[in-house]
Each structure stands twice: as C-alpha cells, then as structure tokens.
Amino acid sequence: MTKLKLGPIADDTPVKLTVELPAGLHRDLVLYGELLGRSGGQGAVAPQKLVVPMLERFIASDRGFAKARRSISVRGQPNG
Numbered sequence: 001m002t003k004l005k006l007g008p009i010a011d012d013t014p015v016k017l018t019v020e021l022p023a024g025l026h027r028d029l030v031l032y033g034e035l036l037g038r039s040g041g042q043g044a045v046a047p048q049k050l051v052v053p054m055l056e057r058f059i060a061s062d063r064g065f066a067k068a069r070r071s072i073s074v075r076g077q078p079n080g
Contacts, residue, residue, distance in 0.1 A: 029047035
C-alpha cells in the first residue's frame, strides 16, 4: 500500500447543540455583544455568535485541561 503524507482527515462537520441558559447569563451575553459591537464600530453581536469564540478561549486558557489533553495524547489517543 502507498504511504501518503496525509493521515486520516478529521470530521470537522459542525455539531448543533441546543442549550438552555439562565436568564441572567443570556442578559450578560446580550450586553457583551452590545459592548463588543460598540468597541468595533459595528452593530451589536448576537449572543449565539459569542458562544463558540468564548468556549474556544476558555478551553485554550485552561492549563489543567491542556495538561490532561497532552497526557491522553501521549498514550496514543488523538487530541483533535
């Protein structure tokens, strides 16, 4: 069999989640979107547009998660 440079391609198909947020958190997301829009000279950013970048930033900054992820990767598990 031919040895290719590329390995398996990860399935990056978006996954749709439906969540219920506490009313206070939703109000904070709406306000955050308004403030972000003002600072960028644009209109308010919808709360649903904030969730993915906020979760990505949270996970990227969690040192405990990064350490655990590396230890899992070392044991032969993918860390994608």
